[in-house]
Amino acid sequence: MRNLPEQQLYTDGGYRDARSGQSFETLNPATGEVICAVQQAGAEDVEAAVAAAQEGFAVWSAMNGAERGRILGEAARILRARNRELAELEVLDTGKPIQEAEVVDIISGADCIEFFAGVAGSLHGEHHDFGGDFAYTRREPLGICAGIGAWNYPMQIACWKSAPALACGNAMIF
DSSP states (O other), X not given: OOOOOOBOEEETTEEEOOTTOEEEEEXXXXXXXXXXXXXXXXXXXXXXXXXXXXXXXXXXXXXOXXXXXXXXXXHHHHHHHTHHHHHHHHHHHHOOOHHHIIIXXXXXXXXXXXXXXXXXXXXXXXXXXXXXXXXXXXXXXXXXXXXOOOSSSHHHHHHHHHHXXXXXXXXXXX
């Protein structure tokens, strides 16, 4: 097993030390070995993440859907290019077989992002004419979305929750 450095929080486009000053150890469930220490977000860290997401939302939501789709497509490409490396981390973290992590976890996450990258430019409202009346819907970003993951498919679930939110122009905290 490789020795991984203590993992910082990723907020506002960069790695940051947790303001809480706390961390926890994440263990390989197959061996019980410590994989690494992970800094633990506290209330101040969450507030900072929300503030950063609000700033990011202003830029991201103003971007047209086709451009958001291009960026999401690049994210899917990066996941595919780093499939083996990410799958190995999933194996250490979850204890699952490498074949499952490599064939299912990372690839299905990339597939999900790729799907929503493809529809990002075509998300629009509808207009219905009812003679003298009409009804319409608007598709517009709502703001900041929060995602909560699970231990068994962390990368896959992060992609499943983030991709639709980002494609629609929302900011995401996961």
